[in-house]
Amino acid sequence: MTSMNSPRALGLTSAITAIIADQATKAVVVANADALGSEIAVFPGxxxxxxxxxxxxxxxxxxxxxxxxxxxxxxxxxWLAIMLYRSDSRIEALAYGAIIGGALGNVIDRVRFGGVTDFLDFYAGQMHWPAFNLADVFVVCGVALLLLASVFERHGNSSRVGQE
Incomplete structure (x- = not known):
């Protein structure tokens, strides 16, 4: 049995949170698609x-x-779920969960609509970054967290090697 403090539980919670946040924001966007028209300026950029x-x-x-x-x-x-299951690291589990949840949020859109709902448009001057959604944010943050975890792990391992 998995305790609520285990990395697996954290990863599962991360995945579920990502799916819910992603699908909730997309539901609001889809429900208000006519009001959005071409775009709604929130603030410059x-x-x-x-x-x-x-x-x-x-x-x-x-x-x-x-x-x-x-x-x-x-x-x-x-594959990521297998990695999550095998992980003993809470940071890695959180990251795997975020990536899984984000990816599944976009899969849900593909099944429902044949494509992914995008709604976040950042820009500078006339240059616009391609629109994206919260699922994409969860995937990118999860990957960044995995990279940071590997850097910290390597740094921690190298400092221990020097002490032995």
């Missing part, structure tokens, strides 16, 4: 928009069948 991306990051692989990208993402999530 940030708009809310409504768009659907049938590809992956930056629209790459656009036109690929939704089920193909969903199958790929689900396969990656399965």
């Amino acid at each position: 940030f708009n809310l928009v409504f768009g659907r991306n049938d590809g992956v990051t930056f629209g790459m692989l656009g036109g690929t069948p939704w089920w193909g990208l969903s199958l790929l993402a689900s396969s990656i999530c399965l």
Whole structure:
């Protein structure tokens, strides 16, 4: 049995939180798509928009069948779930959960709509970053957390080697 303080429980909680936050924000955007029109300026450098991306990051692989990208993402999530299950690190578990939850949030959109709902539009002058969503934020933050964890682990291991 997994205790609530275990890395697995933390990872599962992270994944569920990511899915709920992602799907809740997308539901609000979809419900208000007509009101959004082309965009709503929130503050300089940030708009809310409504768009659907049938590809992956930056629209790459656009036109690929939704089920193909969903199958790929689900396969990656399965591999990450195995990594989460094997991890003894709470930081890694949190990161794996965030990535899994974000990826599954986008899979849900692909199954429901044939593409991912994007609505966060950051820009500088006339240059706009491709619109994205909270699922993407969870994936990027999870990957960043994994990278930071590996750096800290390596730094911790090298300092212990010097003391032996």
